[in-house]
Amino acid sequence: MSTESYHIPAMLKETIEGLAIKPNGVYVDVTFGGGGHSRAILERMKEEGRRTERIKTEGEGKRTDGKRKEEEGHLYSFDQDKDALQNAIEDDRWTFVLSNFRYLKNWMDYYGVTQIDGLLADLGVSFHHFDCPERGFSFRHPAPLDMRMNQTAKRTAADIVNSYSEEELAQLFWLYGELKNGRGIAKNICRARAEKPIERTEELVAASRIPAEMSKELARLFQALRIEVNDELGALREMLVAARDLLRPGGRIAILTYHSLEDRLVKNFLRSGNLEGTIEKDFYGNNLSPFTLIEKGRTAEEEEVARNPRSRSAKLRIAEKR
Ligand SMILES: C[S@@+](CC[C@H](N)C(=O)[O-])C[C@H]1O[C@@H](n2cnc3c(N)ncnc32)[C@H](O)[C@@H]1O
DSSP states (O other), X not given: OOHHHHOOOTTHHHHHHHTTOOTXXXXXXXXXXXXXXXXXXXXXXXXXXHHHHHHHHHHHOSOSSOOOOOOOOEEEEEESOGGGGGGOOOOTTEEEEESOGGGHHHHHHHTTOOOEEEEEEEOSOOHHHHHOGGGOOOTTSOOBSOOOSSTTOSOOHHHHHHHSOHHHHHHHHXXXXXXXXXXXXXHHHHHHHHHSOXXXXXXXXXXXXXXXXXXXXXXXXXXHHHHHHTTHHHHHHHHHHHHHHHEEEEEEEEEEEOSHHHHHHHHHHHHHSSTTOOOOBOTTOOBOOSEEXXXXXXXXXXXXXXXXXXXXXXXXXXXXXX
């Protein structure tokens, strides 16, 4: 499978430019997926290295030792899904970490990294997840109701659908799916599961009683469950705090979000530097946030959306550590 069919990265150029990559910096891509962003980061590190070398050589006159000083940077790429490994990159400057990004700090400690120059998070699932029917992420394919990004995790979407109370399901659909009729859908599901446990995607679709033509609602129902199965917001919170502490002054964080809940969380965090979103000010009224905002929710150009419709919902936020 080509990396293009695994995933097409959104706003690739804008993200890489926004990270202001240095050739010898330490970077982390916490959502490797098809590796499109990671490859571009490594490529940019190389280009910047060549440029710096050229400038140095021109300034210094012809080098006589014939040696090229290699102060290479490094890229650590995380993904919790082992399928991403099929896109592995052959490069000495690259390390793959098969883990949830919520353990970012622990892994950086393990590799002896105390500060990083940049971090990229392209949140959510890859095209690969929707395109693999057996993973159960899509309401369009009959499949086991799974939705785990980490295929060794214990809890599947079926476990949640069959064990949460009606009230818990209603809250989940309302909060994570922003479904206005979350309560009614939860009721329908509980009625259906009293007859027989719901084990498959098509059974959930039928149990919800959302008509097939209401594909937006069905997508939201599946999104809500996916967020819960993978504790996406919990992992994001932990990663944001670790990233803030690891970034060196001048280091940059770039995040691509795909739905309003995660976007609100990222927006408030980058504005304030804390999870509560509390903006602290000094005596003179200056914002004491550890970040300066660089991109405040940029969206893909029309031309990109025409080429890659899945980039339509992406929002890019970038900040620099002060
Ligand atoms: C939108 S895709 C990233 C695509 C990537 N930027 C590219 O260029 O192909 C998100 C990837 O992040 C992974 N992922 C999502 N949440 C994660 C988490 N908490 N920890 C580790 N990986 C995660 C998913 O398995 C998926 O492969």
